[in-house]
Amino acid sequence: MSDRLGPLGLNQMTPEQRIAAQAIIDGPRGALYGPFVPLLRSPELMENAQRMGEHLRYRSAIGTRLSELAILVTARHWNQQVEWAIHAPIAAQSGISAELIAAIAARAAPQSMRADEAAVYQFSIELHQQKRVSEATYAAALALFGEHGVVDLMGINGYYTFLAMVMNAAQTPAPAAPGWTLAD
Secondary structure (H helix, E strand, O other): OOOOOOOOOHHHOOHHHHHHHHHHHHOOOOOOOOOHHHHOOOHHHHHHHHHHHHHHHHOOOOHHHHHHHHHHHHHHHOOOHHHHHHHHHHHHHHOOOHHHHHHHHOOOOOOOOOHHHHHHHHHHHHHHHHOOOOHHHHHHHHHHHHHHHHHHHHHHHHHHHHHHHHHHHHOOOOOOOOOOOOOO
């Protein structure tokens, strides 16, 4: 597969693209990579997506560890290599066990999770597979995270689905991340 919407050189960018790219580089990500490479073709969309992603990734009501877990479930659902390569190491650093990461990668039922991880995992799995969440699963997430947390959890799943769709259609190549790849 070839990268359909690969990196643009500075001389190839419109003034709007340069401004949008610089905003990403100056923000918490520090560089233009992953989904922002293809999204740069639509600078306004990229800017809006980046703002949403910045909130969901860095300031969600469920915290980084659980946000990263939801991102991994989404990446696995979409077979999204870029998201997986970026977020599996972050999830591990944030406290998600290697066993849980491996189970998600293998599409296997995790054997051991903390209560908050189980709530995020089940919520995310149901949302992706059934396109809705059962009453029991919703109630469990609501009890742990409140309405704000549940809405942010919905947002994380939706946002990373959007990014997965963009990168899958653009055939964005995964960064070199030894040990952090998905088998289809």
